[in-house]
Amino acid sequence: MADFRVIHKTKYSYDDFVAYCHNMAHMYPLTTTHQDCYRTHVTVNPKPVVSSFRRDYFGNQVFLFSVEDPHRFLEVVVESTVRTHQSFDFDLSKSTPWEHIYDLIHESALDADLQAIEFIQPSPFIPSKQLYSDFISNIFTNNKPVFQGALELTQYIFQNFQYDPKATNINTPLEQVLFERKGVCQDFSHLMIAALRSLKIPCRYVSGYLETLPPPGIQKLQGSDATHAWVSVYCPTFGWMDFDPTNGKMISEEYIITAIGRDYSDVSPLKGILFGGGKHKLKVEVDVLREQI
Structure with missing residues (x-):
């Protein structure tokens, strides 16, 4: 079990005045079996004329807001208090083939x-192509328990793909990621x-944060954390x-x-x-700060 304070700052600076804008933010940590979100406070500058919270189709908490005064910058600060729980010990080999x-x-x-079925279908950033099943044919062999195979695939990508922020952007085709x-x-x-x-294994895209620690003897820099993404398998x-x-x-x-x-x-966070x-110029700062329990 661990308690965290998460501060996520996003600032857009524009070359010219923005007449008005309408925005949607996914920055509100969920309450799930993995964690409890006790508090989230959102500050927007300039102050929005209209703002509201709602649940989206997937059950996420979404913050909607509109700034209708001319502005040259937009800053959104979200501060949350979250308690996460230690993962339970599970024998992956007991999962279904x-x-x-x-x-x-x-x-x-x-x-x-029934709800898991829709997470088998293609989606905007994830096409359906034979080359992806070929990519994992050596991992998902006959009768491989699904969670065991998922962990092996997780480790294969980690060991064989290079983390390189300059290699891709939001519009980079997935085939390029696979080939390069x-x-x-x-x-x-x-x-x-x-x-x-x-x-035909259901899986979801998960966005969130990951606590990172600096090397021993080095003080953690403010705003040095980042948003993160991973995969949920059913x-x-x-x-x-x-x-x-x-x-x-x-x-x-x-x-x-x-x-x-x-x-x-x-x-998408915002x-x-x-x-x-x-x-425009975009500046994002994230701090994931562990609190004493």
């Missing part, structure tokens, strides 16, 4: 199984999801389990969940429409 999952969830009358074997957490999560969905009876291909492991207490969807398009502004 991957070949049986598709038939099991289609024959089931359980809501959880470079990218960031978003790319590796999309790739893992594409591979698993090609085998198995009938056992439910969802989360894997981080960027770091080659299952998630643990240092992970904080903010939103869940089909891919990045469903959970997006919207604006009128005017010209070119």
Whole structure:
């Protein structure tokens, strides 16, 4: 168990005045079996004329706001208090063999199984192509328990792909990530999801935060953390389990969940429409601070 204070600052600076803007933010940590979110406070500058909270289709807490006064910058600060729980010990070899999952969830009358079906389908950033099933054919062999295979795939991506923030951007095709074997957490999560969905295994894209620690003797820099992404895989009876291909492991207490969807398009931290502004500069600072219990 661990307590965290998370501060997420986003600032846009524009070359010209923005007449008005409408925005949607996924920055509100969820309360799940993995964690409890006790408090979230949002500050927007300039002050919005209209703002509200709602739950989206996937159950995420979404903050909607509109700034209708002309402005040259927009700053959004979200501060949350979260307690995460230690992951339970589970024998991955006891999970269902991957070949049986598709038939099991289609024959089931359980809501959880039926809801998992949509996470097999292609989504905006994750196409359905044969090359993704070829990519994992040596991992998902006959009767491989699905969670065991997911962990092996997680470790394979970690060991064989290079983390390189300069290699990709939001519009980089997933095939390029596969062929060049470079990218960031978003790319590796999309790739893992594409591979698993090609085998008709339900999986979701998870966005959130990860506590990072500086080298021994070095003070942690303010704003040096970042948003993170990983993958949640479904198995009938056992439910969802989360894997981080960027770091080659299952998630643990240092992970904080903010939103869940089909891919990045469903959970972008901040997006919207604006009128005017010209070119802009974006600055993001994230602090994940462990509190004493």
